[in-house]
Amino acid sequence: MNSELLGVIVTFLLTVLLAYPLGGYIAKVYCGERTILDFMKPVERLIFRISGINPAEGMNWKQFLKAMLTINMLWFVYAFFMFLLQGHLPLNPDANPDMTPDLSFNSAISFITNTNWQNYSGETGVTYLTQLFVITFLQFVSAATGIACLVAMFNGLKHKTTENLGNFWQILTVTVTRILLPISIVIAVLLAFNGTPASYDGKDTYIGLQGDTVQVSRGPAAGMIAIKHLGTNGGGWYNANSAHPLENPNYFTNMMEVIAQVLIPMSLLFALGFYIKRRKFANVIFGIMTLGMLCLVIPTIITEIHGNPEITRMGISQATGAMEGKEVRFGPAASGYWSIVTTIISTGSVNSMHDSSMALSGLMQLLGMLVNGFYGGCGVGFLNYFIYIIIAVFISGLMVGRTPEFMGHKVEAREVKIAALVTLLSAFIIKGGLAIACYTLLHYSNADWAFKPSGWLNNAGFHGFSEMMYAVTSANANNGSAFAGLTGNNIFWNVLLGVAIILGRYLPIIGPIAIIGLMAKKKYVPDSAGTLKVDSITFGAMTFGVILIITALSYFPPLVLGPIAEYLSMHH
Amino acid sequence: MKKHLIPSLILTIVFVVICSGLYPLLIAGISKFAPGGGKGETLLVNGKVVGYANIGQKFTLDKYFWSRPSAVGYNAAGSGGSNKGPSDSAYLKQVQANIDTFMVHNPTITKLDIPADMVTASGSGLDPDISVQGALVQVNRIAKVRNLAPEQVLALVNAHVEKPLLGLFGPAKINVLKLNIALDELKK
Numbered sequence: 239m240n241s242e243l244l245g246v247i248v249t250f251l252l253t254v255l256l257a258y259p260l261g262g263y264i265a266k267v268y269c270g271e272r273t274i275l276d277f278m279k280p281v282e283r284l285i286f287r288i289s290g291i292n293p294a295e296g297m298n299w300k301q302f303l304k305a306m307l308t309i310n311m312l313w314f315v316y317a318f319f320m321f322l323l324q325g326h327l328p329l330n331p332d333a334n335p336d337m338t339p340d341l342s343f344n345s346a347i348s349f350i351t352n353t354n355w356q357n358y359s360g361e362t363g364v365t366y367l368t369q370l371f372v373i374t375f376l377q378f379v380s381a382a383t384g385i386a387c388l389v390a391m392f393n394g395l396k397h398k399t400t401e402n403l404g405n406f407w408q409i410l411t412v413t414v415t416r417i418l419l420p421i422s423i424v425i426a427v428l429l430a431f432n433g434t435p436a437s438y439d440g441k442d443t444y445i446g447l448q449g450d451t452v453q454v455s456r457g458p459a460a461g462m463i464a465i466k467h468l469g470t471n472g473g474g475w476y477n478a479n480s481a482h483p484l485e486n487p488n489y490f491t492n493m494m495e496v497i498a499q500v501l502i503p504m505s506l507l508f509a510l511g512f513y514i515k516r517r518k519f520a521n522v523i524f525g526i527m528t529l530g531m532l533c534l535v536i537p538t539i540i541t542e543i544h545g546n547p548e549i550t551r552m553g554i555s556q557a558t559g560a561m562e563g564k565e566v567r568f569g570p571a572a573s574g575y576w577s578i579v580t581t582i583i584s585t586g587s588v589n590s591m592h593d594s595s596m597a598l599s600g601l602m603q604l605l606g607m608l609v610n611g612f613y614g615g616c617g618v619g620f621l622n623y624f625i626y627i628i629i630a631v632f633i634s635g636l637m638v639g640r641t642p643e644f645m646g647h648k649v650e651a652r653e654v655k656i657a658a659l660v661t662l663l664s665a666f667i668i669k670g671g672l673a674i675a676c677y678t679l680l681h682y683s684n685a686d687w688a689f690k691p692s693g694w695l696n697n698a699g700f701h702g703f704s705e706m707m708y709a710v711t712s713a714n715a716n717n718g719s720a721f722a723g724l725t726g727n728n729i730f731w732n733v734l735l736g737v738a739i740i741l742g743r744y745l746p747i748i749g750p751i752a753i754i755g756l757m758a759k760k761k762y763v764p765d766s767a768g769t770l771k772v773d774s775i776t777f778g779a780m781t782f783g784v785i786l787i788i789t790a791l792s793y794f795p796p797l798v799l800g801p802i803a804e805y806l807s808m809h810h
Numbered sequence: 811m812k813k814h815l816i817p818s819l820i821l822t823i824v825f826v827v828i829c830s831g832l833y834p835l836l837i838a839g840i841s842k843f844a845p846g847g848g849k850g851e852t853l854l855v856n857g858k859v860v861g862y863a864n865i866g867q868k869f870t871l872d873k874y875f876w877s878r879p880s881a882v883g884y885n886a887a888g889s890g891g892s893n894k895g896p897s898d899s900a901y902l903k904q905v906q907a908n909i910d911t912f913m914v915h916n917p918t919i920t921k922l923d924i925p926a927d928m929v930t931a932s933g934s935g936l937d938p939d940i941s942v943q944g945a946l947v948q949v950n951r952i953a954k955v956r957n958l959a960p961e962q963v964l965a966l967v968n969a970h971v972e973k974p975l976l977g978l979f980g981p982a983k984i985n986v987l988k989l990n991i992a993l994d995e996l997k998k
Contacts, residue, residue, distance in 0.1 A: 548896060
């Protein structure tokens with residue numbers, strides 16, 4: 239078999255092989271059982287003591303969300319001012335400038351929400367101080383926030399009737415000390431030994447073999463690149479993200495980085511099965527999500543391997559596949575695989591430039607972000623999928639004419655309303671944002687701004703529309719990858735995307751936690767012959783159907799105007 | 811909210827110290843034992859740094875193997891791709907121009923010998939590698955310019971092919987800078 243395809247298949251199998259035991263470990267961590275990292279206990283106890291936290295104190299869903307939102311607001315203020323003043327602060331060997339207020343706003347929101355949309359270039363737009371003390375920090379804690387919210391849901395599902403969803407501070411802390419930090423250290427060390435810089439030295443200048451004087455940007459990048467993937471963050475140290483040969487030096491690091499980004503979302507599914515003792519429920523969901531991923535990955539890889547038909551017509555060899563925006567050391571198969579993984583997982587790191595992907599691949603990448611629940615981001619992936627489950631439970635209930643139930647709790651009007659609102663919200667943000675952008679581009683194309691709207695797009699025609707659609711979709715999905723030809727660093731996009739990111743982060747977290755909080759309080763109804771079996775394959779297929787229908791109904795029109803139209807125009 | 815503000819503040823400070831202070835320092839410390847000491851692995855000619863092993867370099871002279879086209883001119887103070895979509899007409903003209911230039915400098919080959927990677931820009935703009943075919947199509951030109959036997963250049967190319975990971979996973983490739991350094995040494 240072809241070594242490129244084999245590489246992709248083995249990468250996926252290795253991910254599953256690692257995720258299953260890690261899921262068991264994660265379940266133990268949150269159950270408070272003994273694990274090999276118990277030597278961290280004194281550190282955690284010290285953290286709780288100085289923070290005035292009683293880790294045993296339970297929280298109901300409202301308290302839990304209040305704690306989460308308070309610390310997130312604090313992070314926003316901290317990040318905003320650090321970006322705004324970075325040029326005047328230490329650890330800035332390359333003498334990079336302050337960010338403008340609108341860019342600080344966009345970047346601060348982007349990193350507190352696990353999005354990592356970057357309207358700046360890593361080499362020139364941030365300093366080592368902000369890379370480490372804002373971005374790396376937020377990459378840990380924003381991932382931990384998402385995971386903590388999922389664990390709250392685990393707690394709601396585990397007990398027959400409860401108001402206690404756990405202690406937010408305790409879950410947040412052990413997520414960092416027991417899961418994210420230890421695994422990040424391993425990944426970072428492996429990266430450093432494969433050529434990723436980790437020292438604090440600034441740019442180097444040298445004269446190349448042909449006599450050209452050039453520079454190379456460096457910095458303590460390895461640690462950030464580890465958590466950027468493990469925490470499904472995705473923000474690159476360098477502008478080219480993981481296409482950069484220092485950020486992702488070889489095929490081994492490429493496998494490691496793409497495994498790292500799926501690892502926690504996948505293992506959290508298995509952890510769910512262990513934690514609430516419903517392994518079959520978790521396994522069926524894993525199967526459905528994998529099916530969804532394959533539906534997107536397979537067409538993408540085939541398309542990329544076949545190369546650009548427009549270039550084939552020029553008469554050159556396409557044996558190496560479509561290579562615009564791709565790196566030789568990864569090739570089209572591993573690049574295609576990564577582009578789907580990073581869009582379904584909400585990581586948003588890239589090892590090839592998605593703007594240069596084939597039209598069909600662009601469609602698949604967009605679909606990955608529109609569904610946003612095939613594995614999905616750290617914690618939030620399953621929260622998104624849970625909304626689809628509630629809708630599927632509701633529709634199934636209507637079909638058999640019974641009050642719908644989920645794991646022994648009645649699903650009533652209030653819960654279904656919340657789920658429906660969260661679902662509609664995405665469509666509203668994406669299509670609303672896109673409409674505003676198109677309107678501005680058409681009617682104010684020569685507005686006297688720092689960046690004229692007429693210069694926003696890097697590509698003509700249908701692909702230009704796709705660039706804008708990709709941006710709002712990525713913001714709403716908290717993904718962070720881009721069709722990077724779009725000129726995003728101006729007040730219009732900074733504000734529009736910033737607002738889309740906030741709405742796309744917090745409402746889809748608040749919704750599911752509220753649903754679970756409301757449901758878990760209700761009286762437990764034991765299973766009977768008429769109970770909907772949510773761990774059956776039939777119900778899994780039902781959920782998959784719900785996802786298909788919602789996505790198709792919500793997004794078919796803009797997809798036709800963008801990637802589908804481009805595809806048809808190229809394959810005439 | 812007020813009740814949560816104090817724990818928020820202290821936890822934030824604690825995690826900044828751990829994740830932003832201690833963690834990168836630890837990795838920087840360990841990386842001192844890595845090749846390049848955590849500063850990037852350099853390549854030397856006569857004791858002078860001529861480049862980084864992982865960073866591509868611009869080669870436009872006929873006596874060197876060319877690298878791929880780059881959107882940033884191989885200056886690693888920045889990085890990035892062209893971000894051109896597959897159907898953009900200005901982009902397709904650029905690719906056609908790249909093919910034409912390549913044909914002019916390598917008159918002995920046919921168009922179908924040119925692999926796509928030699929006429930398209932990489933994602934980083936700093937791609938250190940070309941495909942094996944990308945080097946093979948340049949062999950005749952190099953041999954002629956340097957007055958070497960084509961077999962000798964071919965042997966050098968074959969010696970620089972980096973196999974897939976463990977011989978199994980991913981594409982084979984050739985590091986252009988390493989190949990060109992070896993080519994210069996061949997002449998002596």
